[in-house]
Amino acid sequence: MDLSSFITSLTTSFLIFVILMILFGWLCTKPGNTVVYYPNRILKGMDPWEGSRSKTRNPFSWIREAFSSSENDVIALSGVDSAVYFVFLGTAFGIFVLSGIVLLPLCLPLATTEKIARVVDSTGKNAFNDLDKLSMAHLKEHGSRLWAFVLACYWVSFVTYFLLWKAYKHVSDLRAAALMSPEVKAEQFAILVRDIPKSSEDLSRQEQVDTYFKTIYPDTFYKSLIVTENKQANKIHEELQLCKKKLTRAETIKEMNPEAPTPTHKIGFLGLMGKKVDSIEYYNEKITELTPKLEAAQKETVKEKQQAAAVVFFTNRITAAAAAQSVHDRMVDTWTVLNAPEPRQILWTNLSKSFYAREIRQYVVYFIVFLTICFYMIPIGLISAFTTLPNLKKLLPFLKPILDQDMIRTVLGAYLPQLALIIFLALLPKFLLFLSKAEGIPTVSHAERAASGKYFYFSVLNVFIGVTIGGTLFDSFKDIQEKPDSIVDKLATSLPGNATFFLTFVALKFFVGYGLELSRIIPLIVFHLKRKYLCKTESDIKEAWIPGNLGYATKIPNDMLILTIVICYSVIAPLIIPFGAIYFGLGWLVFRNQVLNVYVPSYESYGKMWPHIHVRIVSSLLLFQLTMVGYFGVKQFYFTPVIFPLPIMSIIFAFVCSKKFYRFFESSALEVVSHELKETPNMDRVFRSFIPPCLSTEEENEEEQLLNAERGNVKQYDNALSQVSKIGANV
Amino acid sequence: MDLSSFITSLTTSFLIFVILMILFGWLCTKPGNTVVYYPNRILKGMDPWEGSRSKTRNPFSWIREAFSSSENDVIALSGVDSAVYFVFLGTAFGIFVLSGIVLLPLCLPLATTEKIARVVDSTGKNAFNDLDKLSMAHLKEHGSRLWAFVLACYWVSFVTYFLLWKAYKHVSDLRAAALMSPEVKAEQFAILVRDIPKSSEDLSRQEQVDTYFKTIYPDTFYKSLIVTENKQANKIHEELQLCKKKLTRAETIKEMNPEAPTPTHKIGFLGLMGKKVDSIEYYNEKITELTPKLEAAQKETVKEKQQAAAVVFFTNRITAAAAAQSVHDRMVDTWTVLNAPEPRQILWTNLSKSFYAREIRQYVVYFIVFLTICFYMIPIGLISAFTTLPNLKKLLPFLKPILDQDMIRTVLGAYLPQLALIIFLALLPKFLLFLSKAEGIPTVSHAERAASGKYFYFSVLNVFIGVTIGGTLFDSFKDIQEKPDSIVDKLATSLPGNATFFLTFVALKFFVGYGLELSRIIPLIVFHLKRKYLCKTESDIKEAWIPGNLGYATKIPNDMLILTIVICYSVIAPLIIPFGAIYFGLGWLVFRNQVLNVYVPSYESYGKMWPHIHVRIVSSLLLFQLTMVGYFGVKQFYFTPVIFPLPIMSIIFAFVCSKKFYRFFESSALEVVSHELKETPNMDRVFRSFIPPCLSTEEENEEEQLLNAERGNVKQYDNALSQVSKIGANV
Incomplete structure (x- = not known):
């Protein structure tokens, strides 16, 4: 890629970004779009344009707001997990800014001013284009200027160690603060018990579990909840919910148009065939029919379908935390325990899978x-x-x-x-x-971390290593077969060349990606279409705008890929560093807005994502250091061994961090949970919050929602709905 | 090695064994030798020839006694660790008996009757001697008889899995029984805390630790004991003890010969130079001088030399067990905890070493x-x-x-x-x-396990692999250099040849080794010499016969080496199996006698040695399976891949065992320690049993001994000494 096409691509991306920005600035001030641009605030019962917002209403006020928001605002509106994501973005931004400050003035002039004979690559073309002149490719072999690039490697590594160390400490504090909070959190009073063995005596599961834990914790054991196989109850429950929803819809249609004939539908395949029935009547009948059926199924489930897993409750969060870390039985593959996650993120069907x-x-x-x-x-x-x-x-x-x-x-x-x-x-x-x-992972957050890890391997292996090495190797496979030593030379010439490709890639990612992210063009269009043609009731409309999660499982691997690319090329082609810095800086800004206003986290894992991110950043650094060892070798630098300490230091750094911080992210430290609560926990409420919705009665469901609302975590329906009707009135 | 020299070597070893046996039978009936042959019984305050013993007094009665003793006898007299050692010997014996029953009638005839052209090895000699005819070396390549040897591999593997599984379960039960015993064991109420960080406030270590644990365990925390740097106090304490001992000796000499001049000694270098002084006077002076010095040193130590480690006591053994498994601080490299070992096996100086x-x-x-x-x-x-x-x-x-x-x-x-x-x-x-x-390992038992592991690597690598492969490789290094493929042929011919060497090795080990072990010729001679020329006081004599530990750190690696050799050659040269069976069978018998009568265990780790042994047996099996894969390859057996599942099965077996049993050997399962105690623990006594001897006052020392005596673990001085004086009278 030569300079002109690079600049063309960059300008195009930038133009798209500017257009999307302007679009966003205009669209987000329209009252009809609040539910698309401020859903999180609406669900939290806050005015979308509170305070100074409504007065100024300029398209860039969101930037000021994003900057002025503190970490505590983020935690209050979106939880610790989101705050940890900003620590990640901030750390990556910091790494690239600090690296750039030193590397750009140091390396760029050294590379550009090197007097070098024109090198002609294997294809006979001049191997250097204008961009390559700014990279290490333009340096002489054995040259003493390479020492500056050795220093650069050390600088990048130490900056990374320093910022990662600070970040890990900070995240650890965030997690500790959240866990030691005096609020009663149901999951802190419970543990998950799996692999319960068959009882030798003739006890029911419930009795077996109760006896077992009562013996060990005579003073602090409260109750146990046996995990059941809910398939049948769940099916009926879902059917019932659907009927209720459809009934509401039919009633709304009738109310809006009292003169028209009552709404009807066909009961056959997909509503296209079969007998035509009066919808309101039909669904009412169906509901009266399903309600006792559900109750029967619930009873049967609780009695007959108990599985080899349970949630055990303690009256004391220290005991619960200690219990989750202790071996309970001498056969350690039975009665295995772990910290209870929030009820909403338990994958119930996985709980009963055996060890x-x-x-x-x-x-x-x-x-x-x-x-x-x-x-x-x-x-x-x-x-x-x-x-x-x-x-x-x-x-x-x-x-x-x-x-x-x-x-x-x-x-x-x-x-x-x-x-x-x-x-x-x-x-x-x-x-x-x-x-x-x-x-068989028991929680949603853990499953997302696992998926994120897998996606990271996929993207690094295929995008980064695939493009860098694969491309070169396949192109010149024949040359290499004939002369295996030439593989090193191939790599040497291809690495800086690929840097330009990745430069464009990163720029595209942030200009177009963040533009789309911020302007939410697609959700906006989808919402308006749905509202116009599909939505009948208020809850239909709500369903159409409810934004969901930030989606760490894809977000983080993507960010990690960019980080890996930028860090790996940071010394070879320092020009990439500002792009990396912009990617993470802009990302921080855009997502600050999105997290505060848009996304609604569906669970809280108290920063358990961080060790996962940390390890991957250190791996990227290690990959960078190994690449540099190889590249200095290619440059025939006699003192290449001066880089050898770096990979060793990275491994020691990873080891020390994991020994110092990691286990606290696995289990709760007792000192942290020993802080006092502001009230005696209502154990009955704690217990009932863990009952799956399909097994709880109506009243319990409502109470659970109340509990959740108190915790400030979930939808305050009243506020949300009133907001929605306001919008309905506006449009 | 040919047949005749093999038989000569075997006969010689056997003769030595018989002579030693007769010697033992004769010597152990002499009353003057009881302290050499029955020290453990004497220290436990039992009559060495109780019951039927004294009546019959025939040289082989020890065999009947060994057979009639039960596992509970072993546990009562020598603890769980010894019982676990017998489980090991029994398991190894079982493996070889069951393997032998099938392999000897199956493989030996097949190997001997094979009609094969005379093979001439590289040195030009006939490659087969008479013994080799009994091994796989005598089989044709590609032969269908090899199938029988494949079956043999499967049989040996399955026998090993089965017996190991049973043994692990049994040992786990032994450990559980010991841990759930209703006796009060001081170490079950304590945890070791290491890596205590510097206190941010101006607290002393004692206050810091007490506050920390009182917050977390408000109800069950009892007291804490800060680990101190005892070097100075220890030195004075030892000097004082030495003076007391020498004083007693001088007094005894004077008593025995009241007319002679009072004993004197020189105070210079090694008692050879310097002024001559009256011993009794001198030591009395020294003691009065040292006693206040020790007290001052104790005070200073406790106050000034507190280290970053502590023993923390709880009033409840469930809490202690749970506490030892929990993360306490959010910085997990601080406040690290582990189960307290018995006080007598703590390596105090290692406790304060940082993470x-x-x-x-x-x-x-x-x-x-x-x-x-x-x-x-x-x-x-x-x-x-x-x-x-x-x-x-x-x-x-x-x-x-x-x-x-x-x-x-x-x-x-x-x-x-x-x-x-x-x-x-x-x-x-x-x-x-x-x-x-x-x-920096904190306990003696752990250090011995670690040393045993290292010694195992040494012996397997140098003796087994060294002899098997090294010998061949070095002999014919030139051949291999010229023709690298020939290495495989070399191995094929050398493996069975080495079998004969190992056969002799195993026989020598058990005949001569066990003969010496049982007859205790060397300790006997040393004791009699010491008693005649050096010992003056009763405690001198006692010091001369006190037998000490079984010494697992060298015993187990030696046994493991034999097991590895025999299991690896079991299919290649099945003749080795009976020798292995005899080694472990005879070992069981001889050590049953030694454990019941002779050795005094100096600590109890409740079978923590077992996982260590288990893993090494499985590794031996894996080595055997890999050797067989290689050897079948050498024999050009087309169906060699039918053995591939075996190594995989071994790995899965090891994995499942470790997941099922291992963690219980690391920490106490809560269910196990939740069994009731027979009395409320005397917490003050529990606390004081952990005070190092150099820091405790005289009364405390005595009380501690009482406590130990109650637990039945250690020397009952009175009984022991009266026994000794009896012996003195006899001789």
């Missing part, structure tokens, strides 16, 4: 992931080969009239080859999350 | 051990080269007159070359134990 089933599943999943990462191109290639236009016509003859149209043929012709790949890449995160859940 | 100091020491020690194992021949070779007779004469001219004598020259000439090696091998276990202690 060895979990282990086997894990290895099977690892193997599948390994195959997916390494060989995903094979099936995709095959599918692409078969889904050519002529093949399609042959296999699906009924599509022929459509395919014969010129325009459709052109579009399809252009996109069909990549179609399989595009679909694969879009589905991959979901597939990895599905696999992670299949491992 | 990272321990880690660094560990890696340094591993590195030193690695160097020792791999390169120990280099310094020994150098030393041997320099310590030739001419060199000695040159370097140490004053030895010349001695070295010129003919006889001495002959003996030295024969042994000097191996002298360095012999000294090295004798000192190695002590050196490894020293290294293990230097790692």
Whole structure:
């Protein structure tokens, strides 16, 4: 890529960004769009344009707001997990700013001013374009200027160690503060018990668990909740909920238009066939029919379908924390315990999977992931080969009239080859999350971390290493076969060349990516379409705008990929550093807005994501250091061994951090939970918050919502709904 | 080695064994030797020849007694650790008996009756001697008879899995029974706390620790004992003890011979030079001088020399067990906790070593051990080269007159070359134990396990693999260099040949080794010499016969080496199996006697040695399976892959065992310690039992001994001493 095409690409991306910014500034001031741009505030019962906002209303006020918000605001509105995400963005930004301050003035002039004979690469072209002059490629072999780049490596490494250390400490404090808070959190009083063995005596599970824990904790044991197989009850419960929803909708339709005939629908396949019935009547009947059925199913489930897992409650959070860390039985694969997660993020069906089933599943999943990462191109290639236009016509003859149209043929012709790949890449995160859940992981947050880890391997291996090494190797496979030593030279010339590619890649990512993220064009359009054509009741409308999670499982691997790329090229082509800094700086700004106003976290893991991020940043650093060892070797620098201490230091750093901080992220430190509570916990409420919705009665459900609302975590329905009706009135 | 020399060696060993047996039968009935042959019984206050013993008094009655003793006898007289050692011996014996029952009738006839062309090995000699005909070496390549040997591999593996599984379960039960016993055991009420951080407030260590644990365990915290740097107090304490001992001795001498002048000694270097003084007067003076000095040192130590470690006591053993497994601080490298071991096996000086100091020491020690194992021949070779007779004469001219004598020259000439090696091998276990202690391990039992592990690597690598592969490789290094493929053939011919060597090795080990062990010739001679020439007082005599530990740190690696050799050759040369069975069967018998009558365990770890043994047996099995894969390959057996599942199964077996049993050996399961005690623990006594002897006052010391005596673990002085005086009267 030469300079002009690089600048063209950069300008295009920047223009798109500016347009999206302006669009956002304009759209977010429209009252009808508040639910798209401020859903988190609305759900928390706050005015979307509170304070100074409403007065100024200028398109860039969100920037000031983002800057003026503190970490505590983030924790209050979006929880510790979001705050940890900002620590990550901030740390990455810090690493690149500090590195850039030293590396740009040090390395760029040294590289540019080097007097070097024109090097001609194997293809006969001049190996240097204008951008490459700014990189290490432009340095002489054995040159003494390389010493400056050695220093640069040390600088980048030490900056990273320093900021990571500070960040880990900070996150550890955030987690401690959250865990020691005097609020009563239900999950702090409970532990999950799995792998309960078959009782030798003739006890029911409930009695067995109660006796067992009462003996060990005579003073602090409160109650136990046996995990049940809820499939049947769940099915009826969902059916009932659907009927209720449809009934409300039918009633709303009737209210809006009292003169029209009562709404009807067909009861056959997909509502397209079968007898026509009066909707209100039909659903009322269905509800009266299902309610006792659900109750019967609930009773049967609780009695007959008890599984080998339980949630055990203690009256004291110190005991619960200690219990979650102790071996309970002499056969340590039975009565295994772990900290209870929040009820809303428990994967109930995974709880009853046995110890060895979990282990086997894990290895099977690892193997599948390994195959997916390494060989995903094979099936995709095959599918692409078969889904050519002529093949399609042959296999699906009924599509022929459509395919014969010129325009459709052109579009399809252009996109069909990549179609399989595009679909694969879009589905991959979901597939990895599905696999992670299949491992038998008990909580949603853990499954997301596992999926994020898998996605990270995929992206680093395929995008980063694939582009860097693979491209070069395949291009010149023959040369290498003939002369295996030349592989080193190939790499040496290809590394800086790829830097330009990645420069564009990073710029595209942040300009277009953040532009789309902030302006929320797609959710906006979807919402308006849905509201116009599909939504009838208030809850329908709410469903259409409710934003969901930030989605760490895909967000973090993507950020990590950028971090890996930038850190690896930071010394080879220092020009990439500002781009990295902008990516994370802009990301911090944009997501500050998004987290405060848009996304609603669906769980809270108190920063358990951090060790996962930390390890991956250190791995990126290690990859960078190893690359540099190799690249200095390629440059035939006699003193390359001066870099050897760096990878060793990284390993020691990772080891020390894990020994110092990690276990606190696995389990709660007793000192932390020994802080006093502001009130005696209402144990009954704690207990009932863990009952799955399909097993709780109506009143319990309502009470649970109240409990949740008190904790400030979830939807305050009243506020939200009143907000929605206001909007309805405005449009 | 041919048949005749093999039989000669076997007969010689057997004869030595028989002679030693007869010697033992005769010596152990002499009353003057009871303290050598029954010290454990005497110390436990039991009659050495109680019950039927005294009546029959035949030289083989010990065999009947050994067989009639139950596991509970062993636990009562020598603790759980000894019982676990018998489980090991029994399991190994079982493996070889069950393997032998199938393999001997199956494989021996198949190997002997194979009709095979005479094979001539590389040296031109006939490759088969009579013994080799009984091994797999005598089988045809590609032969279908090899299938029987495949079956044999499966049989040996499954027998091992089955017996190991049963043994692990049994040991786990033994440990659980000991831990849940209703006796009050001081260590079950305490935890060790290390890495206590510097207090931010101005608290003393004592206050800091007390506040910290009182907050977390408001109801169950009892007291804490800060670990102190006892060097100075210890030195004075030892000096005082020595003076007391010497005073008693001087007084005894005077009593025995009241007419003689009072005993005197010189106070200069080693008692050889300096002023002559009256001993009784001198030591009395010294004691009155040292006693207040010790008290002052104790006070200073307790106040000024507090270290960053403590023993924390709880009033409840469930809390103590749970506390020892929980993270206490959010910085997990501070306030690290572990189960308190028995006070007598704490390595006090290691307690205050910091977390990272321990880690660094560990890696340094591993590195030193690695160097020792791999390169120990280099310094020994150098030393041997320099310590030739001419060199000695040159370097140490004053030895010349001695070295010129003919006889001495002959003996030295024969042994000097191996002298360095012999000294090295004798000192190695002590050196490894020293290294293990230097790692910062907090308990003696753990240090012995660590030393045992190191010694196992040494013996397996050097003896087993060294002899098997090394010998062959070095002999024919040139051949291999010329034709690298021939290494496989070399191994194939050398493996069965080595089997004969190991056969003799195992036989020698058990005949001579167990003969010496049982007859205790050396301790007997040493005791009688000491008693005649050195011992003056009763406690002197007692010191001369007190037997000490069984010494697991060297015993177990030696047994493991035999087990590894026998299991590895079990299918290649099945003739070795009976020898293995005899080794462990005879070992069981001999050590049953030794454990019941002789050795006095100096600590109790409740079977923590077992996981260590288990892992090593499984590794031996794995080594066997891999050897077999290789050997079948050498035999060009087309279906060699049918053995591949075996190593995988071994790994899975090890994994499942560790997941099912291991953590219970690391920490106490809560269910186990939740059993009721027979009395409320006397917490003051529990606390005081952990005070190091040099810091406790006289009364405390005595009380501690009482406490120990109550627990039935240690010397009952009165009984022991009365026994000794009886012996004195007899001789």
